[in-house]
Amino acid sequence: MISLNATIVSILQGKLKADIIRTKFENFFNVTLPYNGNLTSGSTVVYTYGVNESPTIPKFRNAFLDSKPSQGFGKIITPNLIGNYVSITFSLMRKGDLSVWRVTATVNYPHYFEKNIGQEYTIGLKELTGYLETVQSSTESSRSTLHIRIDQVDGDYKLISFETTPSQMTTSQGTYFGVTSFDFEKTIIGSVDDLSLHFKIVSPNYIDPIIITIVVSILVVAVLGIMGFIIKKRH
Amino acid sequence: MIRLGILRFPSTLILFCLICPCVNAQNIALTNAVPHESYEESISLEIRPYNGQVLLAFIFTDVSGLPLDISDIAYEPSFIGLIVS
Numbered sequence: 225m226i227s228l229n230a231t232i233v234s235i236l237q238g239k240l241k242a243d244i245i246r247t248k249f250e251n252f253f254n255v256t257l258p259y260n261g262n263l264t265s266g267s268t269v270v271y272t273y274g275v276n277e278s279p280t281i282p283k284f285r286n287a288f289l290d291s292k293p294s295q296g297f298g299k300i301i302t303p304n305l306i307g308n309y310v311s312i313t314f315s316l317m318r319k320g321d322l323s324v325w326r327v328t329a330t331v332n333y334p335h336y337f338e339k340n341i342g343q344e345y346t347i348g349l350k351e352l353t354g355y356l357e358t359v360q361s362s363t364e365s366s367r368s369t370l371h372i373r374i375d376q377v378d379g380d381y382k383l384i385s386f387e388t389t390p391s392q393m394t395t396s397q398g399t400y401f402g403v404t405s406f407d408f409e410k411t412i413i414g415s416v417d418d419l420s421l422h423f424k425i426v427s428p429n430y431i432d433p434i435i436i437t438i439v440v441s442i443l444v445v446a447v448l449g450i451m452g453f454i455i456k457k458r459h
Numbered sequence: 460m461i462r463l464g465i466l467r468f469p470s471t472l473i474l475f476c477l478i479c480p481c482v483n484a485q486n487i488a489l490t491n492a493v494p495h496e497s498y499e500e501s502i503s504l505e506i507r508p509y510n511g512q513v514l515l516a517f518i519f520t521d522v523s524g525l526p527l528d529i530s531d532i533a534y535e536p537s538f539i540g541l542i543v544s
Contacts, residue, residue, distance in 0.1 A: 293519060297500045301517055325521045333513040347506055352515055362500055369501040377509050419504055 235262060235269055242271035249314075253287050255280045288312045288329060296362020300355045305331060341381060341427055348389065348420025358415040372408040372421050382430050387422040497522035 239262070250257055257273040257280075264270075285306055292298045306312070309332040317324045333352060337345060349359065361368030370390065376383045379402060386395075386406065393408035408421070498521050505514040 292517075293500065297502050297517055298519065300502075319522065322522055325523070326518065328516055328518045330514055330516040333515070335511045336513040337508075337511045339508045339511060347504070347513055349502065349504060349515065352513065359502070362498075365498050365500045367499040367501075369499070371501060371503040372506070373503070374506040375509065380509065383508070419502055421504065421506060423506075425508055 235264075238262075238269050239271060246271075246273050253283060255283055284312060284314075285310075288314075288327060291327065292329075293362060293364070296360060296365055296368065298362070299357075299360070300349070300353055301329060302353075305353055309334065339381065339425055341425055344385065344422065344424045346420055346422040348418045350418045350420070358417055359412075359419055360415040361412050368412050370410050370412060370416070370419050372419065374406050374421060374423060376404040376406065378402050378404055379428055382426045382428050383423050384426055384430070384432070385422065385424040389418045389420040390416040 243259075246257055246259075249255075260272040260274045262269050262271045289301070289303060289306060292301055306329060311330045311332065313326075313328040313330075315326045315328070317326065331352070336352075337347070349355065359370070370393070372388060372393070374383060378399070383406065386408075388408050390410055390412065393410040396407045396409075398405055398407075498519075500520075501518045503514075503516040503518065505516070507513070
C-alpha cells in the first residue's frame, strides 16, 4: 500500500501532485501502483495507491534489504528477520528547505509473553532477533540512538524494578488516557552488549517496601517519642 | 646572543617542517573520521505487557532526501509515506 499525503487547495489539484510523486515511487521501485481513492482528515487529503499481492510486496522488501545500511544498526537486519510480521515504511518529509528520506522496518512479535502479576521479565534485542554480536553504531552516522518504551495500564498493573542495557539511559514518563509510558533513551558511539529491559509486573495496588519501611519507622519513632515524653513527665 | 639566535633559527624551521605534515595528516584523518552529518540511525524496542506484544523498529534517516528528489514539487507535499506490511 502506498499513501500520499498533501496539504492542498483542492482535491483535484492534490491528486495531480500525488500522481507525480506516485510516478517517482513507481520508477524508483519498478512497480505499478493503482489509485484506490482519497480520504480527507482535517486540512489533509490522503491519496491511496495500493497493491497487496505478490510480486510487488516482495519487491518492496527486497528494495529495503538492498538499500539498508550494511554496517551499524543495519547489520542486525537479515532477510529472516524481515520475514513475517514486518512493516516497512519508506517516507519522504519536508524539514525546512531540506527533504528527509526515512526508512523504518518494524518487526512485530504478537503475544510474545504472557502478563503475570508478580513475575519478572527481561526482553531484549538479541533474544528477539537471534543476533549474537554486540550492537554497534555506524561510523557513518552522526547520531545513533537506542530507545525503549514500555506501557503500564494504570488500573490493571504496575511496572517496577526497571534495569536497562545499556545502563544509564535517560528516563522519562508520561500518562495518556490511563496508560503510563516509560521511555528510556541513549545515544551511543561504539558498541553496547544489547538493547534490553528488565522489569517486574505487580498489582496496581502495590506499595514499594521502602515506603512501608519509612512509614513504619516514622510511626515507631513517634510512638517511642510519645512514650518517652510520658515517662519523663511522670518522673 | 645573536649567534645563538641564528643557530636556533634553522632548528626551529626544521622542527616546523617536521611538525607541519604531522598536523596536516592528523587534520586529514580527523576530516575523514567525521561521520556523515545528514545520516542518523536508531533502534526502538516497544513492550506492551497488556497484550504481550513486542515491537522492534529500525529507523534510518537521511536528511539529504535521497533517493527521491521532490524539489520540483515546491513545498508540497509535507509528507509522503509508503507502507509495506
